[in-house]
Amino acid sequence: MSNQLKIYCKNLEEYIDVTGGESLLDIYQRLKDRIPFSPICARVNNRTEDLNFPVYSPKKVEYLPINSASGERAYIRSLCMVLYKATQECFPGSRLKIEHSISKGYYCLLDGAGEITPELVERLRNHMRQVIERDIPFERKERLTTDVIHIFEKQGLDDKVKLLQTLHNLYTVYYRLEDICDSYYGSLAPSTGILKVFDLQPYKEGMLLLGPDPLNLDIPRQPVTQDKMYKAFTQYLEFNRIVGVRNVGELNEMVEARQSSQLINVSEALHNNRIANIADEIARRFHEGKAKVVLIAGPSSSGKTTFTKRLAIQLLTCLLKPQMISLDDYFVDRHHTPIDENGELDYEALNALDVPLFNEDLTRLLNGEEVELPTYNFATGMREFRGNKIHLDPNTILLIEGIHGLNPALTPQVAHDLKYCIYVSALTTISIDDHNWVPTTDNRLLRRIIRDNKFRGTSAVETIKRWPSVRRGEEKWIFPYQENADATFNSSLLFELGVLKDRGEEALRNVPRDIPEYAEASRLRTFLSYFSPISEEFVPSTSLLREFLGGSSFKY
DSSP states (O other): OEEEEEEOOOOOOTEEEETOOOOOOOOOOHHHHTTTSSSEEEEETTEEEEEEOOOOOOEEEEEEEETHHHHHHHHHHHHHHHHHHHHHHSSSTTEEEHHHHEETTTEEEEEEEEEEHHHHHHHHHHHHHHHHHOOOOOOEEEEEEHHHHHHHHHTTOOOHHHHHHHHOOOOOEEEEEEEEOOEEEEOOOOOOOGGGEEEEEETTTEEEOOOOOTTEEEEEOOOOOOOHHHHHHHHHHHHHHHHHHOOOOOOOOOTTTHHHHHHHHHHHHHHHHHHHHHHHHHHHHHHOOOEEEEEOOOTTOOOOOHHHHHHHHHHHHOOOOOEEEEEEGGGGOOGOOOOTSSBBBBBBBBGGHHHHHHHHHHHHHHHHHOOOEEEEEEETEEEEEEEEEEEOTTTTEEEEEEHHHHOOOGOSOOOGEEEEEEEEEEOOOOETTTTEOOOOHHHHHHHHHHHHHHHHHOOOHHHHHHHHHHHHHHHHGGGGGGGOOOOEEOOOOOOOHHHHHHHHHHHTSSOOOSSSSHHHHHHHHHHHHSSSSOGGGGTTTTTTTTHHHSSSSSSS
């Protein structure tokens, strides 16, 4: 019986003869003169796989470069395993913790190795380079979960052991790099030799792992200052430590122990406390003749709207009268909306707003005049005036919500000390395990998929397709101004991914297998599979999460 078959290579747009059992890497070696880049992973039937994937039946295959979204993730995951190998060989018995992304890199701590000095970081960096130069293969393995648990126990990876014990899977996939084993929720590079561009730098109390610059793959990213973001992450990580839920294994244990409602109550109380503190500071400045305008900004699905409504309630208890204005109502008429580099309407651009009109209205309000506010009609794409006239009383404070709030170009005519800027984002602080963090962008994307599917009639396919454009807008118009904030509010909730699990999986299951968006849907479903479901019945009606789930006591 012949074991010859054909695959369709999307890169070449033609069928290729292969032998059953050949790996994607073997097949690439025959095609490399025709593919203008060295792939790090591939998409097989619209699902991302590593290059060691064996082909036994006809497939549609697309090789992916390092600067693709899937390629960048595979590169960083592979770097993390190289760093883990370096820590164990340089400092046996130490514990590497890759906490979260920040400052264009990934913040890492190393327990049990003493103070993290520049000399220690240099030693690890040099050892990583040696591992990379040796071009060691990443071996993908799949074994009974009980056997994998035994392997991880021997390596002291108790966080991974706890996670596997709560997942109850019969088999588990892991990777081996010589004598080091580890697990990741995605594909790795075929070998270490492809990871030549990276850096490891001292950062705060730990280290910053940096991958290639997406604009120039020959050099590593350069860190940016994010002191306020670091402080926000640190505060919430300490909260996680105190409540005993630092990773998904510990979260799942709490769910199994039927302690979800307690965790929800404590997490919501933390939000209440933080909002109250921000309101108290705003009130203090307001009574000093400052902070007449509160600008609230943040990326998509960060919960800005609910935060603004809850802040308004808290300001009322401070004897202030909040007046809310949405920047969305200052969109220019749709036919004047700027076009991005892909020919799509760019609603994230600053000049998608009528900035001169906004500043005129704001100046008049601060001067005591009455102003008729516009209302943007999203159905017609036109701005309308419906008689919504306001003026400011002596104790009225303006709350202005929109993605550009921290950009000085939005309010050039308002004195600096009259503004109080708040940055809102879902800075997810729970980790899957010590070497797998939860990307804040994934948290926000799941929120948006669920919300848009429920309230806007938008399918998961459409949301996933639109997301890269949203992210480009955030990188250009939001993230550069994060450090302008007077206060940073972390809108993530420790329990939320357990609550979002069922809704998210339901929406993602409807993504067809025969379209490119299936790859992202499949990745997100794998991610959600790590979480035990938490019933949303325990989530209060005032919770920020209700903005995405429904059942909120606020009107939107």
